[in-house]
Amino acid sequence: MGRPPCCDKEGVKKGPWTPEEDILLVSYIQEHGPGNWRAVPTNTGLLRCSKSCRLRWTNYLRPGIRRGNFTDHEEKMIIHLQALLGNRWAAIASYLPQRTDNDIKNYWNTHLKKKLNKIQSGAEGHSKDGFSSPSQSITRGQWERRLQTDIHMAKQALSEALSPEKLISNSGLSELKPSTGCLSNTQPAAQSSTYASSTENIARLLKGWVRNSPKSARSNSAITQNSLNNMSGTDSVSSEGTPSKANNEIEQSETFESLFGFESFDSSHSDTSQSMSPEASLFQDESKPLPLSLLENWLFDEGASQGKEFLSDFSLDDNANFF
DNA sequence: AACCTCGACAACCGCCCGTCC
DNA sequence: GGGACGGGCGGTTGTCGAGGT
Known part of the structure; x- marks a missing residue:
């Protein structure tokens, strides 16, 4: 007997989610x-x-998800991390807390x-023209140096993206400013007309739902705090950096709205991978990235051959030229 | 205007792993 | 110890819109 399906095939709806279902x-x-x-x-x-x-939930409704165009910075990180970690x-998504694995994969x-x-094809073209491919001509020493350089670059990018200073400086309530924030109704750069990809629709609907729901009328702030704790899957908010009662209801309400407003939809943020919304930081604990040093160890101790493959597949020089 | 092709992305499927009993 | 179950992950498919013919 095979494993039963996770759900009955009959009576299970498939296809795009509707706003009602999301709510x-x-x-x-x-x-x-x-x-x-x-x-x-x-x-x-x-x-x-x-x-x-x-x-x-994890891919679209969860708070703190950034959608829309990938920045150059994010792109580079993905390429480096893909080279290091594979598929x-x-x-990889754990290093880009605002992005989902599905998004990155797509x-x-x-x-x-x-x-x-x-x-690659460009590089091959070069080799046909007399240039040998890097993987063929490179010596082991050169390869190791390149690899180290690459790791260093990735490390730098990661530390930039995840450094606490940046998180703090960028994750403050400034994110909620109408000019850049969720309340500004900023149009995503690439907005589709379908519901599923119209994140603003979701945001608007959910905002409306929050306002209209009896619970929100009862205690918006309580819900906000609870939902933050619940949704994050942690109780981290309460212990350190607790939003004290000084954080008034308005602020919490804004925070909640930001959960579904997703200021990050605004792809006009230049280097948004370096900024992280408060909600996103909440989720950081959920999936702590492996320290890059461990990756290095793994790479050097066990994966030298893999590293070679990586280099042959992905030339730094080509990449540098490309970016 | 109708049809076709292609790209982008949301969603599904199946496998695997960890946990619980 | 091992079977059942829930959940996570990666690969793949389905759908829809845009652009081209």
Whole structure:
């Protein structure tokens, strides 16, 4: 007997999620927190598979997700991390807390793969013209130096992206300023007309839902705090850096709105991978990235051969020229 | 205007792993 | 110890819109 499917095939809805379904899901998670996905469809009345609910939440509804165009910085990080980690999208995503693994995977498959192929074919063209490919001509010493340089670059990029100073300086309430924030109704650069990809629709709907829901009328701030704790899957907010009662209800309300307003939709932020919204920082604990030093160790201790493959696949020089 | 092709991305599927009983 | 289950992950497919013919 094979493993039973995670959900009955009959009576399970498939395809794009509707706003109503999103609201049902979000409201449930607000009350109970993410997890126990098996129970979600039955408790919410959603005609969806539990996996589908989890996916919808983690990839699109979860607070702190940045969508829209990838910055050059993010692009570089993805390329470097892909070279280091391979197609371990979840691991790569842990270094880009605002991006989901699915998003990164899609971006890789649709954009970066092609770009790198172009580069590679370009390099091959060179070799045909008399230039030997780097992987063929490079000595081991050169290769190691390049590898170290590459790791250093990746490390630098990561530390820039994840440095606490930047997090603090960039994650402050300035993110909520109308000029750049969620309340400004800024249009995403690439907005699709379909609901599923119209994150602003979700935001608007959810905002409306929060305002109209009886619970929000009862105690908006309480919900906000609870939902933050629940949604983040941690109780981290309360211990250190606790939003004290000095953080008044308005601020918390703004924070909540920002959860679904996603200022980061605004792709006009120049180097947004370096900024992190407060909500995003909440989720950092959820998936702590492996320290890069460990990656280095792994790479040098066990993966020298893999490193060579990497270099032959992905030439630094080509890459440098490309960027 | 109708049809076709291609690209982008949301969602699904199946496998695997960790946890619990 | 091992089976069942829930959840995570990566690969793949489906859908839809844009652009081209």
